[in-house]
Amino acid sequence: MTPLEIDTGNTAWILTSASLVLLMTPGLALFYGGMVRAKSVLNMMMMSFGALALISVLWVLYGYSMAFGNDIGAGVLGDPLEYIGLKGLMTDDPEATLPAMAFVGFQAVFAIITVALISGAIADRAKFSTWMIFSGIWASIVYFPVAHWVFDFTLTDDAGTVTHTGGWIANNLAAIDFAGGTAVHINAGVAGLALALVLGKRVGWRRDPMRPHNLTLVMIGAGLLWFGWFGFNAGSAVAANNTASVVWVNTLVATGAAALAWLLTEKFRDGHPTSLGAASGVVAGLVAITPSCSAVSPIGAILIGLVAGVLCALAVGLKYKLGYDDSLDVVGVHLVGGLWGTLAIGFLATEEAPAGVNGLFYGGGVDQLWRQAVGAFAVLLYSLVLTLIIGFVLQKTIGFRIDEEDEMAGIDNAEHAETGYDLGNLTSSLRGALTGTAPRRADEDHNHDEEVTA
Amino acid sequence: MKLVTAIIKPHMLDEVKTALESFGIEGMTVSEASGFGRQRGHTEVYRGAEYTVDLVPKVRLEVLVDDEDAKDIIDVLVKSARTGRIGDGKVWSVPVDDLVRVRTGERGLDAL
Numbered sequence: 001m002t003p004l005e006i007d008t009g010n011t012a013w014i015l016t017s018a019s020l021v022l023l024m025t026p027g028l029a030l031f032y033g034g035m036v037r038a039k040s041v042l043n044m045m046m047m048s049f050g051a052l053a054l055i056s057v058l059w060v061l062y063g064y065s066m067a068f069g070n071d072i073g074a075g076v077l078g079d080p081l082e083y084i085g086l087k088g089l090m091t092d093d094p095e096a097t098l099p100a101m102a103f104v105g106f107q108a109v110f111a112i113i114t115v116a117l118i119s120g121a122i123a124d125r126a127k128f129s130t131w132m133i134f135s136g137i138w139a140s141i142v143y144f145p146v147a148h149w150v151f152d153f154t155l156t157d158d159a160g161t162v163t164h165t166g167g168w169i170a171n172n173l174a175a176i177d178f179a180g181g182t183a184v185h186i187n188a189g190v191a192g193l194a195l196a197l198v199l200g201k202r203v204g205w206r207r208d209p210m211r212p213h214n215l216t217l218v219m220i221g222a223g224l225l226w227f228g229w230f231g232f233n234a235g236s237a238v239a240a241n242n243t244a245s246v247v248w249v250n251t252l253v254a255t256g257a258a259a260l261a262w263l264l265t266e267k268f269r270d271g272h273p274t275s276l277g278a279a280s281g282v283v284a285g286l287v288a289i290t291p292s293c294s295a296v297s298p299i300g301a302i303l304i305g306l307v308a309g310v311l312c313a314l315a316v317g318l319k320y321k322l323g324y325d326d327s328l329d330v331v332g333v334h335l336v337g338g339l340w341g342t343l344a345i346g347f348l349a350t351e352e353a354p355a356g357v358n359g360l361f362y363g364g365g366v367d368q369l370w371r372q373a374v375g376a377f378a379v380l381l382y383s384l385v386l387t388l389i390i391g392f393v394l395q396k397t398i399g400f401r402i403d404e405e406d407e408m409a410g411i412d413n414a415e416h417a418e419t420g421y422d423l424g425n426l427t428s429s430l431r432g433a434l435t436g437t438a439p440r441r442a443d444e445d446h447n448h449d450e451e452v453t454a
Numbered sequence: 455m456k457l458v459t460a461i462i463k464p465h466m467l468d469e470v471k472t473a474l475e476s477f478g479i480e481g482m483t484v485s486e487a488s489g490f491g492r493q494r495g496h497t498e499v500y501r502g503a504e505y506t507v508d509l510v511p512k513v514r515l516e517v518l519v520d521d522e523d524a525k526d527i528i529d530v531l532v533k534s535a536r537t538g539r540i541g542d543g544k545v546w547s548v549p550v551d552d553l554v555r556v557r558t559g560e561r562g563l564d565a566l
Contacts, residue, residue, distance in 0.1 A: 209505040211498060270499045280501060316501045329501060 003094035010239045014102040017235025021109040024228035025052050025116050031221025031279065032120050034214040035328050039410025040124040041213065041420040047119035050132050052112050055139050059108040060086055066144035067107065068152050075168025078148045098238065106235060107151065114143050114184045120328035121192030122199050124210075125407050128415045130400045134390060138191065142386050143183075146379055150183040175375030176355055176368070178247070179236040181291025181342040182379040189335025190380050191387040192326055198391035199400055201325035203407050210327075215275050222279035226255060229286045233293045243354040247293040251286070254293070254305035258285025261309025277313070280333060284312035287337030292345045295355035300348040304341060312337050339376055346372040455550040455563065456524040460515045461487060461543040462535040467513050473534035477527065479517055480566075487514040493541035512543060518553060518566060 029048035033041045055063070062080050069078030083089060089100040115135045122131075152166035169175050169182070177183060202210070212218060233251045237244035262281025263273040288308035289301055296304060316332035319325065326332070346369025349359035358364025394400050401407075406414035413419060462470055467484065474482060488509040495508040519527050524547050531545045555565040 209507070211500050211505050266499075266502070270502060270504075272499065274499065276500055313502070317503070320503065332501075 004097050006092070006099060007097040007239075010098050010241075011102050013240035013244065014098060014106050014235060014238060017231035018102070018106040018109055020228045020231025021106070021113065021235065022052075022228075024225050024232065025049075025109070025113050027221050027224025027228055028113065028116050029221070030217045031225060031283070032123070032328055034217030034219075034221060035120075035212040035276075036123045037210060037410075038213040038420060040412055042412040042416055042418055043126075043128065044119070044123055046128060046416060047126070047131055048116040050128065051116040051119070051135050054132060054135055055112040055115050056108060058136060058139055059104075059111050063111055063139065063144045064104050064107065066140070067111075067147035068103075071148070071152070071165035071167065075149065075166065075172055077145050078152060078167075103238065106238075107147070110151075110180060110184060110232070111139060111143055111147065114180075114188050115139050117184070117188035117330060117334055118191045118195060121196040121326045121330040123327035124202050124411055125199060125401050126195075127398075127400060127402055130394050130398055133398070134195075134394055134400075137390050138387065141390075142191065142383055143187065146183050146187055146382065149379070150177050150180070150375070169375045169378065173371050173375055175342075175371040176295050176345050176349070176357065177291040177342060177375065178294040178355070179233045179290045181287070181338045182375050185287045185290060185334040185338030186342065186376055186379050187383045189330055189333075189338055190384045192330030193324065193335065194384055194387035195391050195400075196324045196326045196331075198388065198395050201323075202327065203404055205325045206320070212276060215279075218279050219275055222282045226282055226286060229255075229290075233290060237294070237354075243294055246354055249298055250293040250296065250301035251289055253298050254289035254301040254308070255282055255285035257302045257305030258282065258288065258309035258312075261306045262313045263309075265310050265313040280312070280316070280329070281309045284308045284333050284337045287312075287334055288341035288344065291338070291342045292348070295345045295349040295353050295357060295359075297350050297353055300344075300350060300353075303348060304344045307344070308337050308340055311340055335380075339380075342372050342376040343369070346370070455553055455566070456519055456521055456547045457550050458517045458519055458524060458527055458531065458545065458547045460531045460535060460545040461489070461512050462515060462531075463537065463541060463543060464511055464513045466535050466537070466542075467515070470515065470531060470534045473530050474517065474527070477530050479519075479527070481517075483516040485514045485516075487512045491541070491544070510541065518550065520563060520566060 025048050029045040032048065033045040036044045062084055064086060065083035066078050066080045069080060069082035071077070072079050086104060089104060093100060115138060118138070119131070149167035149169040152170060154162060154166040154171045155164040157163050169177070175182070230248055230251060234244040234248040237247060259278050259281035262277045262284060266277045267273045285305040285308050288304050292304055293301070312333050315336040316329040318332060319329070345359060346366070347359045347361050349355060349357045349364065349368055350362045351358050357368050359368050360366060391400065402411055402414055460470070471482070488511050490508055490510055493510065495506055495510055498505050498507055517527060528545050528547060535545070536542055552561065553565045554561050
């Protein structure tokens with residue numbers, strides 16, 4: 001056969017999308033960081049940056065191969081050795097129109113943000129070292145396999161021969177999850193619930209005010225997430241084409257509708273539309289439209305967004321009724337929003353949309369709905385059970401929580417020897433000013449500045 | 455000499471400062487404070503969870519004055535800081551034993 005040419009338009013869009021999605025993780029760090037108290041802002045942001053650092057390495061070493069290697073059987077796992085260290089993927093494949101590395105990069109940033117999302121459930125209290133070890137184990141035995149189930153499609157050549165076998169949810173079950181409602185949001189959302197249960201409540205939860213220390217950071221973070229999400233969803237078309245464009249518009253309008261719905265819920269229930277509500281509504285809408293953006297019309301997207309906004313605004317109150325400290329509402333926003341978006345396909349999918357399937361409301365019966373439900377709950381159960389086990393084992397061996405006293409004084413200082421803000425008040429830089437010494441390096445002799453001041 | 459202290463609403467600071475300047479005051483100390491009186495706090499709502507904020511932000515303004523001016527200055531403060539709504543604050547004065555201007559060493563009334 002004649003060698004195919006690389007499609008430069010598609011390649012440019014996928015590399016751009018990958019970069020957009022990368023920016024979502026620092027955006028998430030701001031979104032989460034602003035929501036905690038000032039004494040733990042750095043640790044909150046560091047959990048996202050830690051995931052960025054570690055998962056990018058694991059993805060290259062074996063993660064991509066576990067997710068997108070040829071299936072080793074029953075659609076549960078890709079061959080971890082096929083692309084180990086990304087071997088064989090650097091050469092210009094004459095049969096490809098998109099370089100393999102563009103797809104490797106695009107999928108890498110999905111793995112990173114999925115891990116980072118979990119951190120919102122365990123704000124203020126998790127040992128950073130244990131978080132990092134958890135991240136590596138969780139990505140390896142939960143995310144990489146689930147990404148294979150959901151994102152790895154079976155490929156056939158012109159003659160109809162299977163050239164690559166993918167995962168069971170995408171191929172055997174044929175559930176629709178365009179950009180990761182199951183693999184990313186249900187997966188991370190329920191993992192957050194599991195870790196919140198393993199670690200337990202923060203000291204003073206429900207007694208002390210734990211209000212967000214910087215809502216302007218939260219708003220910037222939500223804005224960056226929305227911006228990056230266009231790469232997440234529209235990039236998942238893996239081409240610069242009509243599907244990507246439909247998805248882009250659905251991602252815009254569902255998000256707007258969800259923010260509106262969240263604000264209206266607050267206005268009627270609490271009396272005031274809040275900035276945190278607007279930021280949360282944005283994220284709830286983005287989560288819900290993630291699996292469904294290729295399967296519904298823009299009007300369907302508005303409905304998905306409206307329901308997501310109300311549903312998630314109500315769901316974030318569940319933790320107070322049920323008594324788990326999911327600190328930043330990973331469950332209420334990502335698990336609930338992800339479940340809704342995934343199931344909504346079964347109701348609102350329309351043949352006219354790129355996915356080409358009819359849901360219950362469009363005369364398609366319950367065929368797609370049950371596939372969606374099986375996919376959603378399979379990921380939910382798998383992630384819940386494995387995360388509970390990983391979390392529990394880490395808690396019992398190396399410990400997952402910091403000392404109670406450190407937690408009350410602030411995790412930033414205990415875990416990172418830093419404080420987020422120096423706003424020039426008396427206590428901030430008093431020591432250096434009084435002794436007149438240059439900042440001391442940690443490895444210097446501790447008697448040093450006594451000599452200077454003597 | 456007297457030290458007159460006023461606890462006022464933060465947004466009234468400019469008005470109070472202008473009123474004191476027109477009276478002829480040449481210096482004052484202003485600091486941020488927080489507290490509550492009969493006004494108590496207020497509630498804030500984050501993702502539907504209600505928090506009671508007990509301590510309300512206030513401004514503390516301190517002026518050192520000659521005994522004979524004290525009563526007038528208290529009147530100026532009360533008049534300029536009043537909005538008529540709850541939470542307007544308090545003004546009081548206490549006697550001052552000694553006073554020194556650090557730069558020159560002047561003492562007592564000379565240091566005012």
